[in-house]
Amino acid sequence: xxxxxxxxxxxxxxxxxxxxxxxxxxxxxxxxxxxxxxxxxxxxxxxxxxxxxxxxxxxxxxxxxxxxxxxxxxxxxxxxxxxxxxxxxxxxxxxxxxxxxxxxxxxxxxxx
Numbered sequence: 001x002x003x004x005x006x007x008x009x010x011x012x013x014x015x016x017x018x019x020x021x022x023x024x025x026x027x028x029x030x031x032x033x034x035x036x037x038x039x040x041x042x043x044x045x046x047x048x049x050x051x052x053x054x055x056x057x058x059x060x061x062x063x064x065x066x067x068x069x070x071x072x073x074x075x076x077x078x079x080x081x082x083x084x085x086x087x088x089x090x091x092x093x094x095x096x097x098x099x100x101x102x103x104x105x106x107x108x109x110x111x112x
Contacts, residue, residue: 032069035088040065048112052088058101068112070094075101082106 032053
């Protein structure tokens with residue numbers, strides 16, 4: 001995926017007031033291997049996680065995260081927009097813990 005494709009993805013999935021606002025936002029593409037756990041911490045940052053992730057923990061404020069496959073999501077902070085393609089938990093619904101996250105949105109999408 002090229003940088004312009006990633007920027008388009010982030011814009012489409014993040015919604016208003018997230019990356020691209022000039023707040024030292026960063027865009028990171030990462031590949032999970034073998035169900036590894038990942039912690040993402042940032043402010044107005046964007047991540048694209050490919051591959052098979054275990055538990056993905058998102059902390060900070062206003063992050064946009066798109067995940068190919070995960071087993072559990074933990075969100076802490078404020079205003080995160082998290083999209084995922086595949087629930088790999090083996091449960092009917094993805095286990096999501098966003099009790100410590102104000103204004104966080106999580107949704108399933110059909111593709112990256």
